[in-house]
Amino acid sequence: MISNKRKINIAVIGAGRIGKLHSQHLATSIVGAELTAMADVDLSAAQESAARLNVPKAVADYRELLQAPDIEAVAICSPTDTHAQIIQEAAIAGKHIFCEKPIAHDLGKVDQALEAVEKAGVNLMIGFNRRFDPSFRKLREMIAAGNIGTPHILRITSRDPAPPPIEYLANSGGIFLDMTIHDFDMASYLMANEVHDVFVAGGAMIDPKIGELGDLDTVVITLRFANGSIGMIDNSRKAIYGYDQRVEVFGSKGMVASENVAIDSHVFSNQEGIHSALPLNFFLDRYSTSYKSEMQEFIDSIQNSNPPPVTGKDGRIAIEMALAAKKSYQENRPVQLSEVDGV
Amino acid sequence: MISNKRKINIAVIGAGRIGKLHSQHLATSIVGAELTAMADVDLSAAQESAARLNVPKAVADYRELLQAPDIEAVAICSPTDTHAQIIQEAAIAGKHIFCEKPIAHDLGKVDQALEAVEKAGVNLMIGFNRRFDPSFRKLREMIAAGNIGTPHILRITSRDPAPPPIEYLANSGGIFLDMTIHDFDMASYLMANEVHDVFVAGGAMIDPKIGELGDLDTVVITLRFANGSIGMIDNSRKAIYGYDQRVEVFGSKGMVASENVAIDSHVFSNQEGIHSALPLNFFLDRYSTSYKSEMQEFIDSIQNSNPPPVTGKDGRIAIEMALAAKKSYQENRPVQLSEVDGV
């Protein structure tokens, strides 16, 4: 397919795991994008990625890229605590912005960033990639089309194959802002309704060190939506059988669900039973399609002067839910989003 | 298989739907049982069942049967509000007792019944038939054998194909005592641990008349067990695709689940998709095996002078959970079982 649209010059800020992924997609498969620069505080990391992908420019300081007039957009893949600041600066510089989740750990910073974006009139898209997974999207479409009637019960199971290193967890903002945030966004995406309150049960069942950080590794969350429907999310930092990503929405006229995706499609039958392959074990494998699609849609939204498919407001709502969840756990009661400071 | 054990003469009290089912099993397939009498306040109902099954005796007043010295056991299948009273009288008369769930709607009556049983030294088994379903039993065995390590998260989905008549619901004691009680018992059965507290989110989403009764038709329940593990139960009175009965237990070393049982095993593929059969739509079909097995085990326990596989205490615990759930909904907070009056 050949596009007559102009190419969007884009730079990637952050050459870590997720930055590398987006860079590779931008360099090889995103139609309409031209990856023209990489930035990383570790200059050699930026240079290495740039070399591998034939990207002409690599810098240590992203501000250099924000000043480049030929760069039209940036993808922010740096550590979370820098997101809000970079969004603000990029907006002031007039760049369209793709930013990995979450925007920040507190709503004050989020709002500063969103205000700058608003003022500059640029596009800001938050990287909730799961919205672009073909199965979840199918669910969303079927729900929106009325296939299941009125949604009554939402169930999200989201379990990681193994916890991240303790050092990472120490600065992660806690399980709700780091992990559940994807599920909070999925809940909003699928139900197309506001969450009214949140109730949390949880514990540190996998690793006592996680508990010592004041964090949780296993949580079960009840969401009550404004329209009366109810959601459940369960998270575990360690599912020994792999990355468990299931969603189900039950309504008055039916149910839609998304099952796990297996590593392969073999089935083995012997005296002991019927055996099949585990789910894809790594989030980059499970969501390989969705990462590409989200970036494609970001580029498309700029080319077509459309609003991005996931907005800064969407990013903020997921953070509100995470903060309400935190408060619910601390106070052992259902907490309304309106009770969260800054909401 | 031929048994040399003596036959247990048993009478069935109540000739409604469930009474008929147990009568048929006792008359045709339960080894070691002799169904010798039927009772029903509607004498003609008792007579009809007796005639169909070649049962020699049919009476209107169950007390007549309690006085018969050749009757060793009774199966109580009358309306719930008569259970506790009949248990008490049957115990005093020295009969072994099988009683449908729940024992009663309040713990005072339960305790009177259990005390009479204790004093008489007879067997009392509560009809939590799902414990005898081959799949749920398999789950219990695998959990007990350590196959999933330490259980972390329990999920029970239990949805009826359609709500009972409003007249029935008006005297049902509410969804927790009438419907969820099976799931509360399943939670105890699988997790082999006490529930510490209960949190409920719910609504009347299916039929506003159910709401007018002060009852709920859709509930999502969080259970926190004494050992820290967490359970979720979701109930709906109306799943348009049939009787949805799924259970999943996730632990440190694996997960066990029980899927729905389909009406048949056909699969149809056409341009629109891959289509397969709905779950068995009626509880008597879905649990046909478990109803037989529970009665067989009741008879076996008498023959072998063993305690019954489901005790009066098990019946009480499920009621405690139901009452805590009710209180949680009313007060919109997690409620400990110890807060329930009478616990």
Next chain:
Amino acid sequence: MISNKRKINIAVIGAGRIGKLHSQHLATSIVGAELTAMADVDLSAAQESAARLNVPKAVADYRELLQAPDIEAVAICSPTDTHAQIIQEAAIAGKHIFCEKPIAHDLGKVDQALEAVEKAGVNLMIGFNRRFDPSFRKLREMIAAGNIGTPHILRITSRDPAPPPIEYLANSGGIFLDMTIHDFDMASYLMANEVHDVFVAGGAMIDPKIGELGDLDTVVITLRFANGSIGMIDNSRKAIYGYDQRVEVFGSKGMVASENVAIDSHVFSNQEGIHSALPLNFFLDRYSTSYKSEMQEFIDSIQNSNPPPVTGKDGRIAIEMALAAKKSYQENRPVQLSEVDGV
């Protein structure tokens, strides 16, 4: 359900495994049937079954029953080499007849039996129980309703969990008459078309003793139907994972298939994979429903003066296919049914 129709008095001839099964169904669950007598050359076997099921009469010589004017129908469950003779005598005695498959091992005897039935004007039904399995019946209905358009390819996989004893096999008539005969009938039932020719590849792969008998334990059969569609059957006498019973019909507008039925519906996930239960391992378990339904329909056909749902001609066709298969294997070429002696 109460029927106003008269009860059909029926006797079972043969008190072996399958005779016991039909007797139990007739005595406890077939509406409209009255099991009034059992016959077996081993009188004590007949007496034991009769006692267990409260059947008033047990005899050694089935001829005694054929003379009893109050017996309207017989179910022939004796060894295969007696089927044709008993059918003939029962027909002459004016009894309706249910007979286990196959009618005989040669077409001459089959034709004598069928002529007697024809002359007497009684019902003869052959026990191809699989036609009454809910899933296979669903397939048949969907095909007949045009859901898959014109059928192109039929696939039947039919594998036993273990071979019968060598002594049984020595008199079984060979795999085609003993085992594949069910699949030949299934092919006719589903495709509703005549088979034109048969090609066989096979071997004795499981047990050399089976080969020494001149028999096969593993066969792959190609069927060409008169209308041009093609069928495949594969049989093994030993599937280590259990009783494998799958069927698939592919057509111009879609495909229908029937999958195996599992022992239970548990699923276990651990580091090694996803594990589920084996297929039901025993034909009496797998086809428990179909055995009841076929007998019910036999009784219904008598009550309603309808032709039976499986006719003597159906029984003959399956034997023709078996004999053609045998010839194909011997001559290593496709063999037309019209080439079989007696066709």
Next chain:
Amino acid sequence: MISNKRKINIAVIGAGRIGKLHSQHLATSIVGAELTAMADVDLSAAQESAARLNVPKAVADYRELLQAPDIEAVAICSPTDTHAQIIQEAAIAGKHIFCEKPIAHDLGKVDQALEAVEKAGVNLMIGFNRRFDPSFRKLREMIAAGNIGTPHILRITSRDPAPPPIEYLANSGGIFLDMTIHDFDMASYLMANEVHDVFVAGGAMIDPKIGELGDLDTVVITLRFANGSIGMIDNSRKAIYGYDQRVEVFGSKGMVASENVAIDSHVFSNQEGIHSALPLNFFLDRYSTSYKSEMQEFIDSIQNSNPPPVTGKDGRIAIEMALAAKKSYQENRPVQLSEVDGV
């Protein structure tokens, strides 16, 4: 992953659908490969691909590339009737060769090509990409590891979503050389045994025009292997529900199967049934991984001076089977491979 091995300069001959696919993989994701030239008799096609992928050279005559000393390998993606000739010339020029299947439609040409390869001592790999599919490879590994004991029965179902244009079919060599050839190779790959003879049943059921060409669109093939095991292949040119690619191998100790891969993992339940997504509909989607893996292994084999994972002999055997199948259909009898001219 960084490789210290030298890059292999490779040219792609043929810029049609499959040539484009291999070019894209070589240009963007095959480690150790440098795509340096494209050839196509339609020069503009070669130029367009070259431009899109930043390939420095595009020519109309592949011979130009065979003379270039810096090109070490070629991938032949031109029409089938040119394969053998180009293989021969490339071998003489000392290039390593990847060639799409089949090598040729007759064994004489195949042998000329293979002799040239042999003489030149270059690597020739035939593009049986399905061997590199993760699921089929898993089956092969499990069989080779003895997981299913001795293989008894192989079943391959391979059905296309729709027939190619009649013009294509007219020069395709017939269904066996064009379509079944993949399944013949899969049979050899999985069973690791020689085929002794082949029997075919088939017809033109989908499109009478296919029959007018003397070709078939629906075939069922029986394979007898030298070791006595038996295989079945069924092909259809049109499965309305999509690309149906299933394999199953049954043995003395178990069974391995590979199921279809669905477009997405959604499941929808409503009053009519349980509905899920169709199989991936297009071979480039279904086998996207395998096309990459085969090319990677081709490059790896050159770098490591290993024999290629699929040899010219493998390519020849599949053609022998196709020719035996053709003869079997014509003569309506099982045909041994040794009966094929040139074998």
